Amino acid sequence: MAAKKKEEKTEFVNKQGKRLDGRTTDQVRPIKIQVGVVPRADGSCYLEWGQNKVIAAVYGPRECLPKHTASPYKAVVRYSYRMATFSVPDRKNPKPGRRDIEISKVSSEAFERAIFTERFPNTAIDIFVEVLDSNAGTRIAALTCAAVAVADAGIPMRDLISGVAVGKAGGKIIVDMNKFEEDAPDAVDIPMAILPNTEEIVLLQMDGLLSKKEWLEARGKAFEAIKQVYELQKQALLKKYEQPVEAAENGGVVQ
Amino acid sequence: MKKIVVPGELLTAERKRPGEHVFMQNGKLYSDVIGILDDKPGDVSVIALEGRYVPRMDDVIVGVVGSEKATGFMVDLNSFTQSFVSKKDIREQLKPGYIISARVLDVNELKEAELGQIRVFYGGEIISISPVKVPRVIGKNASMLDVLKRGTNSTILVGRNGWIWAKGGNVQLLIKLVEKIEREAHLENLTVKVQDFVANANKSVKPQAFAENPALEERKAVEKLDKELKGMVLNNESDSNGS
Numbered sequence: 474m475a476a477k478k479k480e481e482k483t484e485f486v487n488k489q490g491k492r493l494d495g496r497t498t499d500q501v502r503p504i505k506i507q508v509g510v511v512p513r514a515d516g517s518c519y520l521e522w523g524q525n526k527v528i529a530a531v532y533g534p535r536e537c538l539p540k541h542t543a544s545p546y547k548a549v550v551r552y553s554y555r556m557a558t559f560s561v562p563d564r565k566n567p568k569p570g571r572r573d574i575e576i577s578k579v580s581s582e583a584f585e586r587a588i589f590t591e592r593f594p595n596t597a598i599d600i601f602v603e604v605l606d607s608n609a610g611t612r613i614a615a616l617t618c619a620a621v622a623v624a625d626a627g628i629p630m631r632d633l634i635s636g637v638a639v640g641k642a643g644g645k646i647i648v649d650m651n652k653f654e655e656d657a658p659d660a661v662d663i664p665m666a667i668l669p670n671t672e673e674i675v676l677l678q679m680d681g682l683l684s685k686k687e688w689l690e691a692r693g694k695a696f697e698a699i700k701q702v703y704e705l706q707k708q709a710l711l712k713k714y715e716q717p718v719e720a721a722e723n724g725g726v727v728q
Numbered sequence: 729m730k731k732i733v734v735p736g737e738l739l740t741a742e743r744k745r746p747g748e749h750v751f752m753q754n755g756k757l758y759s760d761v762i763g764i765l766d767d768k769p770g771d772v773s774v775i776a777l778e779g780r781y782v783p784r785m786d787d788v789i790v791g792v793v794g795s796e797k798a799t800g801f802m803v804d805l806n807s808f809t810q811s812f813v814s815k816k817d818i819r820e821q822l823k824p825g826y827i828i829s830a831r832v833l834d835v836n837e838l839k840e841a842e843l844g845q846i847r848v849f850y851g852g853e854i855i856s857i858s859p860v861k862v863p864r865v866i867g868k869n870a871s872m873l874d875v876l877k878r879g880t881n882s883t884i885l886v887g888r889n890g891w892i893w894a895k896g897g898n899v900q901l902l903i904k905l906v907e908k909i910e911r912e913a914h915l916e917n918l919t920v921k922v923q924d925f926v927a928n929a930n931k932s933v934k935p936q937a938f939a940e941n942p943a944l945e946e947r948k949a950v951e952k953l954d955k956e957l958k959g960m961v962l963n964n965e966s967d968s969n970g971s
Contacts, residue, residue, distance in 0.1 A: 516778065534780060534808055545838065589751075589760060594838050596808045624735045627778025627860065629749065629760040632736030670736050670758065710734045710762055714777065714914050 485643030485654055494651060499694050501637065501649045501701055506618070506709035508625050516626025518709070520618035523651060524608035527615050529622040530601050537597035547590035549597045552581035554615050556604040576612045583616060583666055583675035589629040598628060609652040610638040613664045616676065621706050625713070634675060635703040636666030639695040641683060646690045648698045661687075665695050669703045672696065730766075732777070732914065733759040739772050747773025763860075764914060777914055781806050781859035781889040783832050783841035790854065790887030791843070793826040803828065803843060806859065806889040811841045820848050827854060827893055829885055847953070849885070852895030855906050859890035861913040865906065872919050876905060879926030883954050901929050 490497055502523030511517035514530035521527075537543035554576040556565045569577075581600070588598065600623065602615040613636040620634040640650045642657035655662055661681030667674050683691065733739065739750060739757045746752055749761045750773055759765070763774040783789075783805070791811070794802040800814040801822050813822075813830070822828070827850075830843040857865060865886050866873050877884055881897030894902050905922055912918055 515780070536808055593808065624762050625778060627761055627776055627780070630735045631751070631753070631758075631760065633734065668736070670738070671753065707734050707737075711732055714732050 483643065483657070485657060486645040486647065492647065493653065496649075498645060499648045499697060501698050502651070504702065504705050506621060506705055508621060508709050508713045514622075514626070516622045516624070516628070518618045518622040518625060520614060520621070522610065522614040522617070523649075524606055525604070525611050525614040526606040527611065527618045528603050528605060529615065529618040531599065531619070531622045531626040531628070532601075533598040533626070534593040534596035534628065535599070537595060543595045543597065545594050547585075548588070548593035550581045550584045550588060550590065550600065551597055552577050552584060552600045552602070552619070554580060554602050554604070554612065556607060556611070560604050560607045576615070579676055579678065580612065580616050580619070583634055584619070584623065586673070586675045587620070587630045587632060587634050587668060588623065589631070592629060598623075607652075609650055609655045609662075610664065613638050613666060616666050617702060617706065621709055624710055632668040632670045633703065633706050634666050635669050635699045635706060636664065636676060637695050637698040637702060638662060638664045639691040639698070641681070641687065641691070646687060646694060648694050663691060663695070665692075665699075667696070667699055669699060730764045730914075730916075732762070733765050733774060734762050735760055739765065739767070739774070745771035747771050749774040749776055776860045778858065779860045780808070782839055783807055783811075783835045784888075785832055785835055787832045787888035789830055789832060789841075789843075789889040790885060790891040790893045791828050791830055791889075792854070793822050793824050793828060795824060796822075803830070805830075805841065805843075805887075806856070806891055807839070807841065809838075809840055811843050813843050813846060817844065818846050820846075822848065827852065829887065829893070849893055849895070852883070852893050853899055855892040855894060855899075855903055857890050857892065857906050857910050858913075859888070861910055862886060862888055862890055864909055864913045864918060865892065867919055872909070872922065875919060875923050875926065876902060879923075879930065880905070883951055885954065901926070904929070 486492055486498055505521040507519045509517060510519040511530045514532055516531040518529045534548050537549055542549060554573055558565050558567050600619050602619050604611045604615060616634055616636050623630060624633055637649055639648050640663055641661040642650060642654040647654060661683050663679045666676035737759050739759055741756045744757060746757055749759060749763055750757050751760050757772055759774045761774060761776045762778055763776040766773045766775055789805050791803040791805040794804050794810055800812055802810040803813050804810050826848055829847050831845040832841045833844040834842040880902040882894045882899055882902055883896055885893045892906060908922060908925060
């Protein structure tokens with residue numbers, strides 16, 4: 474009973490429509506995206522989404538080894554989602570667990586839809602994403618980061634993948650939940666990723682239950698938020714090709 | 729400044745012929761790669777800024793001989809797979825590590841290249857650049873290649889796969905120039921900038937005399953070969969859209 478009273482006291486959205494961290498119900502945490510952070514990789518990206526910090530590197534299309542995993546019809550997308558041991562309060566076991574393998578699988582399926590895989594038969598596209606710091610919504614942060622990295626690698630794709638996690642906490646539908654909101658007793662968490670041009674959903678998972686009305690509201694809010702994320706992804710990609718600093722004039726090499 | 733587009737960006741809703749790196753969805757044309765928009769009346773295409781080398785017919789490439797098999801050699805050409813060259817098709821004896829130039833005769837449905845017209849190059853260095861930026865190294869009517877050759881005094885062969893073979897002259901300067909081209913490939917007036925860069929570099933450094941090169945005879949032979957090859961390279965660049 475004591476616990477139940479506590480629950481009623483926690484108000485996730487106050488009367489002014491503000492959340493505990495000061496955001497409105499449909500406001501996304503601040504996002505920072507930087508392209509080309511891993512010079513060795515074909516494409517790479519670093520992303521900060523609120524407290525989440527994610528780095529992604531893409532290699533390929535390249536030879537698919539071992540050869541029996543290759544497909545003569547399309548490129549195989551190998552997506553690896555891993556969390557650093559120090560990314561969570563308790564040490565994360567570096568061995569890929571059930572959760573890491575599942576996220577890698579669903580994310581690679583999202584990319585198989587976005588990338589023109591049929592143009593590169595018998596090859597593999599390797600996407601590595603490492604979560605350095607986490608605070609809810611890392612699978613979407615990883616996917617968003619990886620999409621920019623794939624575009625940076627020059628791999629032909631239908632569209633960038635953009636996503637956001639929507640959910641319910643304290644009976645209200647909110648966008649981009651943080652860890653505290655995700656741990657609410659009635660929390661519902663829906664990570665969702667789409668190809669923004671066609672609004673085709675490429676990743677959709679749900680933890681908890683929603684009524685149809687709530688789902689429609691959540692989806693509408695998510696699509697609005699995803700548009701903002703998509704714009705930031707585009708800007709980050711274009712920023713790489715702004716005029717470079719003319720520091721190399723006297724034979725010096727700019728790194 | 730030309731417009732840079734990202735994957736999935738709407739190019740036009742008009743009826744136009746889709747060129748390279750353009751795909752159609754619901755009757756509209758979209759870009760499938762990050763690149764420079766080339767919007768002409770009638771057709772639209774995107775010049776990619778990133779990407780790997782995909783072999784195409786009639787490309788002249790620079791390759792490195794890999795392992796020796798019973799009937800031929802595997803050649804690395806900076807693509808997804810190595811290409812096989814039969815011993816029947818080559819007059820010279822190859823060894824692993826040799827640098828060769830070849831023409832892509834055919835590409836199969838798995839994007840594997842069949843090579844022909846193999847020539848061996850002794851010595852020199854390979855400089856690599858992103859394959860999508862090779863047209864900029866050659867320039868319009870080989871203008872950039874001319875600047876590079878005159879500025880560095882090297883013998884240069886540009887492979888469509890992003891590998892540049894160079895020998896003699898100021899190769900160190902050439903490496904810097906290629907780096908500059910790679911970095912600023914999306915900007916305009918690149919040839920002029922590279923020209924200035926060469927002039928600056930040659931002012932501070934004493935020009936290297938030919939006598940410093942001990943293998944003068946070999947150099948002459950290579951230059952002769954290079955003249956023959958020039959025709960091949962020019963053919964190669966006529967279908968590339970470097971502007």
